[in-house]
Amino acid sequence: MTTLTLREGVPGRVDLAGILPDTLAGLAPAAISTLSLEHDGRRVALGELFEVEGGDPDTLLIQCDRACLDNLGAGLGRGRLIVEGPAGDGAGRAMSGGQLLLGGDAGDFLASAMRGGTIHVAGNVGDWLGAAPIGERTGMAGGVVAVAGSVGARAGDRMRRGLILIRGQAGEYCGSRLLAGTLVVAGGCGALAGFGLRRGTLVLGRPPLHLPATFNDAGPVELTYLGLLGRHAEGILPSVLPTGTRVRRYVGDLAFGGKGEVLVPA
Amino acid sequence: MLRLKGGRLYDPARAIDGQVGDLYLEGGRIVAPPGPDGVIDGEIDVTGRVVMAGAIDLHTHIGGGKMNIARMLLPEDHRGDPVPARDLHGGGHLHGGCGHAAPATWTTGYRYAEMGYTACFEPAMLPANARHAHLEMGDIPMVDKGAYAMLGNDDFFLRLLSSGADQRLINDYVGWTLDATQAMAIKVVNPGGISAFKFNARNLDLDEAHPHYGVTPRQVIQALARAVHDLGVAHPLHVHASNLGIPGNADTTLATMAAAEGLPIHLTHIQFHSYGTEGARRFSSEAERIAAAINRMANVSADVGQILFGQTVTASGDTMGQHRNHRHASPDKWVVMDIECDAGCGVVPFRYRDKNFVNALQWAIGLELFLRVSDPWRLFLTTDHPNGAPFTSYPHLIRLLMDRDFRNGKLDEIHAEAAAHSQLRSLAREYSLYEIAIMTRAGPARSLGLADRGHLGPGAWADVVVYRDEADREAMFAKPEYVFKDGELIVRDGRVVKVVNGALHALKPEYDKAIEQPLREYFDRYMTVKMEHMKIGDDEICACGASKLIPHKCGRQA
Numbered sequence: 001m002t003t004l005t006l007r008e009g010v011p012g013r014v015d016l017a018g019i020l021p022d023t024l025a026g027l028a029p030a031a032i033s034t035l036s037l038e039h040d041g042r043r044v045a046l047g048e049l050f051e052v053e054g055g056d057p058d059t060l061l062i063q064c065d066r067a068c069l070d071n072l073g074a075g076l077g078r079g080r081l082i083v084e085g086p087a088g089d090g091a092g093r094a095m096s097g098g099q100l101l102l103g104g105d106a107g108d109f110l111a112s113a114m115r116g117g118t119i120h121v122a123g124n125v126g127d128w129l130g131a132a133p134i135g136e137r138t139g140m141a142g143g144v145v146a147v148a149g150s151v152g153a154r155a156g157d158r159m160r161r162g163l164i165l166i167r168g169q170a171g172e173y174c175g176s177r178l179l180a181g182t183l184v185v186a187g188g189c190g191a192l193a194g195f196g197l198r199r200g201t202l203v204l205g206r207p208p209l210h211l212p213a214t215f216n217d218a219g220p221v222e223l224t225y226l227g228l229l230g231r232h233a234e235g236i237l238p239s240v241l242p243t244g245t246r247v248r249r250y251v252g253d254l255a256f257g258g259k260g261e262v263l264v265p266a
Numbered sequence: 267m268l269r270l271k272g273g274r275l276y277d278p279a280r281a282i283d284g285q286v287g288d289l290y291l292e293g294g295r296i297v298a299p300p301g302p303d304g305v306i307d308g309e310i311d312v313t314g315r316v317v318m319a320g321a322i323d324l325h326t327h328i329g330g331g332k333m334n335i336a337r338m339l340l341p342e343d344h345r346g347d348p349v350p351a352r353d354l355h356g357g358g359h360l361h362g363g364c365g366h367a368a369p370a371t372w373t374t375g376y377r378y379a380e381m382g383y384t385a386c387f388e389p390a391m392l393p394a395n396a397r398h399a400h401l402e403m404g405d406i407p408m409v410d411k412g413a414y415a416m417l418g419n420d421d422f423f424l425r426l427l428s429s430g431a432d433q434r435l436i437n438d439y440v441g442w443t444l445d446a447t448q449a450m451a452i453k454v455v456n457p458g459g460i461s462a463f464k465f466n467a468r469n470l471d472l473d474e475a476h477p478h479y480g481v482t483p484r485q486v487i488q489a490l491a492r493a494v495h496d497l498g499v500a501h502p503l504h505v506h507a508s509n510l511g512i513p514g515n516a517d518t519t520l521a522t523m524a525a526a527e528g529l530p531i532h533l534t535h536i537q538f539h540s541y542g543t544e545g546a547r548r549f550s551s552e553a554e555r556i557a558a559a560i561n562r563m564a565n566v567s568a569d570v571g572q573i574l575f576g577q578t579v580t581a582s583g584d585t586m587g588q589h590r591n592h593r594h595a596s597p598d599k600w601v602v603m604d605i606e607c608d609a610g611c612g613v614v615p616f617r618y619r620d621k622n623f624v625n626a627l628q629w630a631i632g633l634e635l636f637l638r639v640s641d642p643w644r645l646f647l648t649t650d651h652p653n654g655a656p657f658t659s660y661p662h663l664i665r666l667l668m669d670r671d672f673r674n675g676k677l678d679e680i681h682a683e684a685a686a687h688s689q690l691r692s693l694a695r696e697y698s699l700y701e702i703a704i705m706t707r708a709g710p711a712r713s714l715g716l717a718d719r720g721h722l723g724p725g726a727w728a729d730v731v732v733y734r735d736e737a738d739r740e741a742m743f744a745k746p747e748y749v750f751k752d753g754e755l756i757v758r759d760g761r762v763v764k765v766v767n768g769a770l771h772a773l774k775p776e777y778d779k780a781i782e783q784p785l786r787e788y789f790d791r792y793m794t795v796k797m798e799h800m801k802i803g804d805d806e807i808c809a810c811g812a813s814k815l816i817p818h819k820c821g822r823q824a
């Protein structure tokens with residue numbers, strides 16, 4: 001395992017894009033220390049900010065005590081990146097494979113434009129989880145994100161494939177403009193869940209306080225695939241899906257084609 | 267006094283073509299060789315180097331509102347091209363920035379200076395947007411700036427024209443606009459067409475009557491060209507002609523040249539206006555006919571608006587044209603908007619592809635124009651930044667012009683049918699360093715009436731660039747060895763070493779201020795601001811960020 005430990009008293013923000021198991025493979029600690037990073041908009045040597053310890057390159061451990069590291073695991077395609085401490089914004093952005101394990105909280109735009117791989121978060125997550133990067137039109141397009149805590153607003157915005165599991169709560173507009181894919185929120189969500197939903201499925205552990213007016217109550221239904229999904233999810237984030245296959249189904253968002261569904265316990 | 271010793275000077279304004287000589291810089295200016303008593307306290311040996319005046323870009327969209335809209339529309343353009351901040355050895359620092367097609371203001375200034383440019387002119391300043399344009403230009407460091415005010419689609423002017431107002435009244439309005447907006451020239455974009463678009467016209471030919479005002483684009487051009495001439499503005503009326511980008515528009519372009527009836531006229535990004543309708547795809551080059559007309563008509567000048575392959579964003583006041591182009595947007599998002607009934611604005615991101623027939627032919631048409639127009643004093647090197655390509659591609663473009671083998675190599679890579687359609691391969695011309703110095707320095711300075719810029723004669727401001735004479739002209743022009751701005755060394759080996767602000771060039775025309783009475787009434791009745799608030803005072807220019815205001819008198823009086 002290769003370990004990078006953020007030095008004490010480093011101010012400002014550090015962009016960790018490109019610091020991945022693959023890019024460090026074959027480099028001795030001294031060589032890793034000379035890689036350049038962006039720190040508050042300036043290029044600096046990695047060694048100025050981190051203590052480096054060499055080891056098996058397939059796993060990279062990053063230790064930090066405050067949420068100042070952005071783009072952790074951005075572009076990860078292979079191997080394992082473990083973060084001990086809080087992650088900044090943009091973690092797992094455009095990830096295509098491998099595992100990103102976040103031991104603390106994560107900031108905004110986690111798993112933005114993710115295409116593959118797995119992300120586990122032990123803590124809470126900010127806004128725009130799995131959303132499209134600003135200015136782009138598609139969000140998460142593959143892979144799995146499992147969040148043990150709660151998430152902010154706009155989780156799954158413009159998501160088009162993949163699976164997001166949230167054990168805690170989601171903020172407002174969860175699943176907004178979602179194109180396809182599955183978003184599971186066990187602990188309830190804020191206002192306007194599913195706003196602009198085109199296709200795809202929102203599975204809510206608790207009925208929302210209200211849905212947009214452009215959703216139709218389609219009544220209770222028996223959906224056997226929920227059993228399959230439940231067993232699949234059990235191996236990723238246990239007991240996040242409601243037990244059973246009988247749910248109440250709302251169809252919408254009718255203002256946007258209305259081919260999506262919001263499922264709540266019947 | 268600093269001596270630049272032994273360089274090969276290219277100074278077309280004084281007909282110096284590569285002769286070896288020394289250059290003396292003192293007090294920000296180039297000075298005559300000192301006598302034996304002169305004190306020379308610095309010397310740089312530039313033996314074998316190519317020495318030119320600072321380059322001048324007379325058509326580059328670096329301010330004026332559209333760029334901000336492009337920036338907002340394209341966050342990915344910024345994400346994809348970050349520029350870290352950097353500390354300078356002599357103190358101070360370069361700001362971080364970003365952006366390939368629509369770079370940040372600071373990044374724009376640094377990049378221009380790093381290529382040896384020392385002045386840039388924003389060609390599309392809406393009077394209603396002038397204050398923003400000056401703030402934005404003031405934010406661009408390193409280079410001097412100036413802007414052209416857009417007229418010809420504004421309600422006040424079209425009312426004057428359609429009511430048959432006396433030309434003197436139009437002259438006063440044009441003079442007032444130059445004065446009020448601190449502009450350096452007048453530009454007209456799709457004459458009358460931007461306004462006609464708002465009356466649901468989707469096309470307006472040169473002799474087609476505007477659906478509301480009844481005037482034609484030809485009348486708009488004639489009235490404005492006359493006003494610009496009568497006021498004695500150095501730069502001719504700067505015309506973005508009708509029918510931009512439409513196959514067959516070469517006829518309109520030729521008719522537009524003729525419409526000036528001998529008055530000076532500048533046709534901008536003429537590449538986009540040199541299209542025919544021959545061939546199976548109904549899209550062909552009319553570069554030969556357009557170039558022949560320019561060669562024949564001494565009152566006509568043009569800039570090319572070369573396209574180069576890759577991602578960029580098109581930003582134009584021509585809402586009619588941009589609305590037509592929106593279906594080609596790549597990525598698929600665009601903005602077309604009205605601005606204060608003054609004109610309009612359209613921003614459409616675009617990727618030019620070398621394997622696309624139309625794009626490949628556009629590339630060849632631009633180069634054909636460069637090679638077929640014989641007088642570099644009347645043809646200027648532009649990509650219509652960022653419409654044809656970002657300005658950072660100028661060194662590549664210079665190599666295409668100077669190196670026939672390189673050009674033909676690129677020609678082998680483009681869409682084969684487009685290459686076969688073009689006569690580019692048969693054009694043997696290679697630009698000389700002297701001709702490059704004309705079209706990027708002496709020519710633009712003369713066209714804009716900048717007497718003490720664009721040349722290396724005693725008395726000129728010491729904007730001086732020193733290049734290594736490399737066979738690879740792209741590498742050479744991308745990375746000058748030294749750039750001096752007003753006598754200060756600002757760039758060394760293609761990297762900024764000192765940050766300066768740059769001044770603003772603005773005209774001070776003479777006109778009858780009585781025009782303010784009808785204008786004040788008009789503003790009170792129709793506009794969202796008072797006339798007085800439109801006007802930009804001299805004292806505002808430095809508050810906007812420019813180092814100083816450089817006022818220019820108008821030459822002729824009617």
Ligand SMILES: [Zn+2]
Nearest residue numbers: 325389535650
């Ligand atoms: Zn332009």
